[in-house]
Amino acid sequence: DAKTTQPTSMDCAEGRAANLPCNHSTISGNEYVYWYRQIHSQGPQYIIHGLKNNETNEMASLIITEDRKSSTLILPHATLRDTAVYYCIVRVQGGKLIFGQGTELSVKP
Amino acid sequence: GAGVSQTPSNKVTEKGKYVELRCDPISGHTALYWYRQSLGQGPEFLIYFQGTGAADDSGLPNDRFFAVRPEGSVSTLKIQRTERGDSAVYLCASSPGRTTGELFFGEGSRLTVL
Numbered sequence: 001d002a003k004t005t006q007p008t009s010m011d012c013a014e015g016r017a018a019n020l021p022c023n024h025s026t027i028s029g030n031e032y033v034y035w036y037r038q039i040h041s042q043g044p045q046y047i048i049h050g051l052k053n054n055e056t057n058e059m060a061s062l063i064i065t066e067d068r069k070s071s072t073l074i075l076p077h078a079t080l081r082d083t084a085v086y087y088c089i090v091r092v093q094g095g096k097l098i099f100g101q102g103t104e105l106s107v108k109p
Numbered sequence: 110g111a112g113v114s115q116t117p118s119n120k121v122t123e124k125g126k127y128v129e130l131r132c133d134p135i136s137g138h139t140a141l142y143w144y145r146q147s148l149g150q151g152p153e154f155l156i157y158f159q160g161t162g163a164a165d166d167s168g169l170p171n172d173r174f175f176a177v178r179p180e181g182s183v184s185t186l187k188i189q190r191t192e193r194g195d196s197a198v199y200l201c202a203s204s205p206g207r208t209t210g211e212l213f214f215g216e217g218s219r220l221t222v223l
Binding site: 032034038041042043044045046049085087089091093094096097098099100101102 | 113142144150151152153154157165168200202207208210211212213214215216217
């Protein structure tokens with residue numbers, strides 16, 4: 001599975017959009033981009049995934065560049081409860097999820 | 110409950126002892142995963158079951174670690190001759206099948222080896 005690169009940490013003001021970047025320059029054509037988050041002392045939680053097209057659900061939006069070498073997870077109106085570590089993972093269908101270090105997002109009042 | 114259940118939530122043991130950690134997946138989920146997470150690190154894959162069989166055990170660190178899922182539901186992770194380096198949170202996840210990457214994780218079992 002392709003490796004991903006994420007910033008170690010980010011801050012965001014409450015109520016503002018949180019934009020979390022991820023680089024996956026070696027992604028293969030059959031690999032999906034997945035995002036999970038982990039709130040302190042809890043298990044990881046699935047957020048969203050996509051292959052080529054942008055995706056949106058009730059939690060977030062996922063923007064994937066046309067060349068698929070990078071993506072951005074957008075939390076449109078961040079709240080204090082969104083403070084967590086966010087993991088960007090690339091995975092071939094049927095493959096295992098390999099977590100990296102993730103981005104520690106701090107949402108501040 | 111409807112989620113993945115893991116027991117015990119906390120386990121403290123002495124070096125050299127044997128430990129079992131249990132995972133009760135979401136009903137009907139055929140795929141079950143074990144991960145472990147050390148402080149400040151992302152979850153590390155250990156083993157994956159599809160039904161009763163271990164489809165991928167490439168993440169098990171050595172032969173002290175073993176996992177079973179005899180009836181395709183509950184799984185037990187077994188650690189023999191525990192070492193201090195085994196101290197971590199052991200996470201279990203389940204999903205409806207192999208193709209989906211949407212895993213549902215439990216709260217984890219925190220293992221401390223003294």
